[in-house]
Amino acid sequence: MDNSKEDQKDTYQVFLMPSGKRGKVKRGTNLLHAAEKLGVELESICGGRQTCGKCQVIVESGYFPKHGITSSPDHLSPPQEGEIACCQQHGITGRRLACAAKVLGDVLISVPEESQARKQIIAKAASDRVIAVNPALRQVYVKVEAASLGDPRGDWERLALALETQWGLSELTIDSKVLPNLQRILREGDFSVTVTLWQEKEVLQVQPGYCEGIYGLAVDVGSTTIAAHLCDLRTGEVLSTQASMNPQVRYGEDLMSRVSYATTESQGLARLNRLVIRTLNELAEKATRAAGLTKDDVLDVVIVGNTVMHHILLGINPVELGRAPFALALFSDLDLKARDIGLGLNLAARVHTLPLIAGHVGADNVGVMLSESPHEQDEIMLLVDVGTNAEIVLGDRQKLLVASSPTGPAFEGAQITHGQRAAPGAIERVRINPETLEAQIRVIGFNDWIDLQDGKSIPPEAKPTGICGSGIIEAIAEMFLSGIINASGLFEESARERSVRVRYQGRTGEYVLVDNKHSATGSPIVITQNDVRAIQLAKAALYAGTKLLMAHRGVDRIDRIVLAGAFGSFISPFHAMVLGLIPDCDLDRVIAVGNAAGDGARIALLDIKMRQKAEQLARWVDYVETPLAASFQEEFVAALNLPHSLDLFPHLKEFLPKTDSQKERKLRNKIRNLKGNGPS
Amino acid sequence: MSDEIDITQMETSEILELIQDDLYDGLADEVEKSVHELLNRGMTPHDVLTQGLVAGMEVVGVDFRDGILFVPEVLMAAKSMKAGMEILRPLLAETGAPQVGTMVIGTVKGDIHDIGKNLVAMMMEGAGFSVINLGINNDVTNFLNAIEEHKPDILGMSALLTTTMPYMEVVIEALKEQGIRDHLIVLVGGAPLNDAFAEEVGADAYCRDAAVGVETAKKLLAIRREKLG
Numbered sequence: 001m002d003n004s005k006e007d008q009k010d011t012y013q014v015f016l017m018p019s020g021k022r023g024k025v026k027r028g029t030n031l032l033h034a035a036e037k038l039g040v041e042l043e044s045i046c047g048g049r050q051t052c053g054k055c056q057v058i059v060e061s062g063y064f065p066k067h068g069i070t071s072s073p074d075h076l077s078p079p080q081e082g083e084i085a086c087c088q089q090h091g092i093t094g095r096r097l098a099c100a101a102k103v104l105g106d107v108l109i110s111v112p113e114e115s116q117a118r119k120q121i122i123a124k125a126a127s128d129r130v131i132a133v134n135p136a137l138r139q140v141y142v143k144v145e146a147a148s149l150g151d152p153r154g155d156w157e158r159l160a161l162a163l164e165t166q167w168g169l170s171e172l173t174i175d176s177k178v179l180p181n182l183q184r185i186l187r188e189g190d191f192s193v194t195v196t197l198w199q200e201k202e203v204l205q206v207q208p209g210y211c212e213g214i215y216g217l218a219v220d221v222g223s224t225t226i227a228a229h230l231c232d233l234r235t236g237e238v239l240s241t242q243a244s245m246n247p248q249v250r251y252g253e254d255l256m257s258r259v260s261y262a263t264t265e266s267q268g269l270a271r272l273n274r275l276v277i278r279t280l281n282e283l284a285e286k287a288t289r290a291a292g293l294t295k296d297d298v299l300d301v302v303i304v305g306n307t308v309m310h311h312i313l314l315g316i317n318p319v320e321l322g323r324a325p326f327a328l329a330l331f332s333d334l335d336l337k338a339r340d341i342g343l344g345l346n347l348a349a350r351v352h353t354l355p356l357i358a359g360h361v362g363a364d365n366v367g368v369m370l371s372e373s374p375h376e377q378d379e380i381m382l383l384v385d386v387g388t389n390a391e392i393v394l395g396d397r398q399k400l401l402v403a404s405s406p407t408g409p410a411f412e413g414a415q416i417t418h419g420q421r422a423a424p425g426a427i428e429r430v431r432i433n434p435e436t437l438e439a440q441i442r443v444i445g446f447n448d449w450i451d452l453q454d455g456k457s458i459p460p461e462a463k464p465t466g467i468c469g470s471g472i473i474e475a476i477a478e479m480f481l482s483g484i485i486n487a488s489g490l491f492e493e494s495a496r497e498r499s500v501r502v503r504y505q506g507r508t509g510e511y512v513l514v515d516n517k518h519s520a521t522g523s524p525i526v527i528t529q530n531d532v533r534a535i536q537l538a539k540a541a542l543y544a545g546t547k548l549l550m551a552h553r554g555v556d557r558i559d560r561i562v563l564a565g566a567f568g569s570f571i572s573p574f575h576a577m578v579l580g581l582i583p584d585c586d587l588d589r590v591i592a593v594g595n596a597a598g599d600g601a602r603i604a605l606l607d608i609k610m611r612q613k614a615e616q617l618a619r620w621v622d623y624v625e626t627p628l629a630a631s632f633q634e635e636f637v638a639a640l641n642l643p644h645s646l647d648l649f650p651h652l653k654e655f656l657p658k659t660d661s662q663k664e665r666k667l668r669n670k671i672r673n674l675k676g677n678g679p680s
Numbered sequence: 681m682s683d684e685i686d687i688t689q690m691e692t693s694e695i696l697e698l699i700q701d702d703l704y705d706g707l708a709d710e711v712e713k714s715v716h717e718l719l720n721r722g723m724t725p726h727d728v729l730t731q732g733l734v735a736g737m738e739v740v741g742v743d744f745r746d747g748i749l750f751v752p753e754v755l756m757a758a759k760s761m762k763a764g765m766e767i768l769r770p771l772l773a774e775t776g777a778p779q780v781g782t783m784v785i786g787t788v789k790g791d792i793h794d795i796g797k798n799l800v801a802m803m804m805e806g807a808g809f810s811v812i813n814l815g816i817n818n819d820v821t822n823f824l825n826a827i828e829e830h831k832p833d834i835l836g837m838s839a840l841l842t843t844t845m846p847y848m849e850v851v852i853e854a855l856k857e858q859g860i861r862d863h864l865i866v867l868v869g870g871a872p873l874n875d876a877f878a879e880e881v882g883a884d885a886y887c888r889d890a891a892v893g894v895e896t897a898k899k900l901l902a903i904r905r906e907k908l909g
Contacts, residue, residue, distance in 0.1 A: 256842040322843025323790025529747040
């Protein structure tokens, strides 16, 4: 180890997962204080006296190329008597007490959910949609002829015959893991058994006597969040929804970093695969326990995820997804045995993965389509799933087009000065008074609007730590509506005279959304010129992709828009439109849904016909590679302005500031000329 | 236009200032007029280029770097610069005026994003460089052939994906193998890159954005020319 070098430094990097908070702290800083300073509050009842054992953390070991640090347990001061005693008393192993550890080197710290003072709230909750219940599993009760001397047939053959004569089920097979216990169970039930069949083809379970109850899991493996819904496959009811952060986050927040990690680090793929499988097992455990069941009761699973998550989950090296032409290992749906991918459910449990569409359009997008049904519309519908890569679906029952647009992680709070993920403490909604330029905000974990006017005090639990995707979208749209920035995205110098909240650092402006007195970190939360630029780039990529699909489809207006994606509260359709994230549309016909991908997984779990539908849809939609289109650059440039330099937004007419100055008209003409001339 | 100005009545220094303003505002026609007027007055093409166009684009570059101008405005400025440059290019070739420099630029293999790279190309042209833009998805052979053909002073490589940026090292290794690494200044850029990465792969510098790219190119080229005497 390079301890000699480490010793010379006086500050070290501390990364806290899963929040992604990071920063430098002085050598010898108490880890509990360091975490607080970086905006992560740890549970502590004893207040650092090493008695309550609540501030447990895990020190990760190894080199983390994404963050460029090597973390090691010995980068913290060794446990002393008090900590050792406390850990023994509370049965804590493999973890440190943050209050007892000093930072002596770079560390990557995982904060277990139970140690977080503000527990994670995950936006992914199963909604109540009308779904047909027609699952892949069926239970049948049969009486089997008892074995007798002179009858050489096996018990399985006798059971198969009973299923055929009593239920008309022929050519059945039996899962090899059911066979070992078959004879015992038949006798236990006095040759009366309940058989669980998969797709009327295979016996997955044989239980003595009469039983009822079949259960399945619908799983959405997101790059940030993994959610599992335990469903009763007879009633369709969601019995329990469990979610957790995707632990792969520590090896890279965006997908391409995961691909890099999987392909360049030895054991990288195996590690990422193990992490996601372990999380799925934990979620299954939690969900079944919450419903009074066990993991052994789960016999069917449907999984959706983006292409990279899909490949990693199946142990497929995602290397090809990281470079053009972004070839998938396979795009069809798959029926697998859960045990074959390491899931510890019932030994015979089945897994179905929804199909993929193209290199960057995955099963999650198919799930969104199942859930929102753009293919059943008579009107032109735009369906946008906003994330690091935005997937765009456009069309109607005649024809659907799909594209992926490289928006980058700005919408998830990355690249934003005070950006953070959607977690407690994150600003998720923003209103700016157009007269006073004072703000009101909503903070995740605090259920009311917070007035940030100077002099007003706010409760400590309402103090924000940063701003997440939905918050940044609203903040920048509100800044535009109140004249803090103009249509080109530039801070208006005149705004400085209107409020002290607008100030300049050198030549560029920034807006103080939350001053130091009101923030949880003690430093102000500001929106800078660069933040505005980052959002402009991201939204322009999305808008340009939409425009290309509209051109492909030959339509110049959209009847209905659905915004999917879980980053904080649902995206406000109004603010998304003011920003120019989506084209003009009747605002009443723009809706924001949360985790539509997870709903799609649930639909496919409950209704086997929808699995066929998904495969058909995936093959029927036309994929368009937008960045390759000749006009992408022109569309992108024209979409950088707020809401757009050329396209009109009649539905926003009464809201948008009157900015049609001579200079902007000139600029508009120029951009129009630029577009007419085509690429240079 | 109502505010039509008769530039033939203006001082030469005023016209040079006007060119800068018109570039800033992206007014290609106005820039062309001024360039013609200055040439008519007997100014050398090289002086029109450096004192008018390049000086004007420097102002644009600084304001872009500081976030005051954004991509659409910069594109318009670059287009106007190009319009003026079209007039000057044949004249510059005739007079054998000193070249600012030549750059070969492209997005590396496996990557299909090129808006950022195109902006760099335009800003470099704005600074008077002659730029050969290879487009997207370039393998080692593409880069080597272009270098062989155009003998550039600078090679620029761009990547938007974490997964494609390592290919830059492959290209630089190939340059070394060919023994031509030291003939070139290698600049790299793209969202996931940073200074440490540039150093690791053996590039001369990482450029955060197009404006920094131009500044760095000029600086490194000047140092190099000084060394070579």
